[in-house]
Amino acid sequence: MFRFPDGVARQFSVLLVAAALAGCGQESDGKSEAVTVITPPVASPWQSSFEDIGRAAKPAEIAAWDIDVGPDFAGLPPGSGTAEQGEEIWLARCAACHGDFGDSNKFFSPLVLGNVTQQDIETGHVAALKDPTRVRTTLMKVATVSTLWDYINRAMPWNAPKSLSTDEVYSLVAYLLSLGYIVDYDFELSNENIAEVQARMPNRNGMTREHGLWKVDGEPDVHNTACMTDCETHVEVASSIPAFARNAHGNLQGQMRTFGPYPGVDTSIEPGAETAPVLVAEVPSETEAAPAPEAGLATSAPMELLTSNGCLGCHQIDNKLVGPAFTAVSEKYAGRDDAVVYLSRKIRQGGSGIWGGFMPPMPQLTEAKAEEIANWLAQ
């Protein structure tokens, strides 16, 4: 059997631990392990034992990848920014999806809403979390300000992750915290005072690791025994999608497979108005199937561009999602002389008013790439 030499196996597992942590944006006690990896790869066993197979990661590569910020602020780069500065960046780069005040429910649940009280800030427990009828926002749930910093730095804006400068991230975190009245609007957040802010996080005492998800010998978070005989077969529905969220991601029925036992709820109409679901047991025949996509559109799609620029988060080729189906766009403009010019401008600049909803600008796309997509749509 193939075996790694001892040192290699150890480095490999440490690397995996580090990758898992960095990938999830989670902090943990494993931070010190993750650091093991950044020691410059002097005489790495990868090189000595496996010549001609790969190479050791370069320090610059590791530095670009090792951006996680721990709850003890290890890894937090120095910098600062005020809530006021954050507001300006917010309006330009975040508000289209999260709303001017972080309260939009359109693309994601609200980040901020008036559900945090001064008393929560004092106790470190958000009382409204215990009320199942209240909307749960990010600021209500997040226990560590480092998570907010790390997540925005790593993943936002959704359409251009890792495009924010360090000071911009500080400013945006300060702005979000000011919306939750955790800091004042003129507050300047920095690596120097972020620990003071942590001491005011409304749900700082609301997180526990004493359960099976964190500890192998921890308590499970459910307490049940498997039913083996005379089991209850009637299912009582205890909760359902609230009316405001029903159609938030487009009609769920249109996003389900066309066969199988779960046809999906028609969320475009009021609950109760649905007709009884039709169970389709088999794959529909050619004649029953939905109209075939515009010839060639699906097969010629520039998938790499659409995927890497986040288009497919909002668009599908054949179905409406947040934005229109690409086949519908193609049909609408195919005959127009200025289709390519119009579409490539719209793709880069975003806009609204044609299909319903708002498409954010895509400034990271070069003109050439936008034109490539437009050419595909206008074929």
Ligand code: HEC
């Ligand atoms: C194109 C739409 C879009 C834009 C622009 C955008 N976001 Fe987001 N944001 C999302 C979506 C969608 C999610 C949920 C992502 C997920 O869970 O995978 C999210 C999640 C978040 C979260 C995590 C919330 C949680 O509870 O998990 C934060 C914080 C956040 N965004 C902040 C920002 C900031 C700051 C900006 C501007 C720099 C920004 N977003 C720009 C769409 C967007």
Ligand code: HEC
């Ligand atoms: C956050 C969601 C979102 C993302 C991400 C997104 N779009 Fe859109 N897109 C929309 C919405 C909503 C509309 C409808 C806007 C309107 O009614 O004018 C739209 C409209 C369009 C249109 C039709 C424009 C028109 O005037 O008829 C095209 C073409 C398009 N998007 C291409 C893209 C491409 C290419 C990308 C990736 C580079 C992309 N979109 C990313 C939401 C999105």
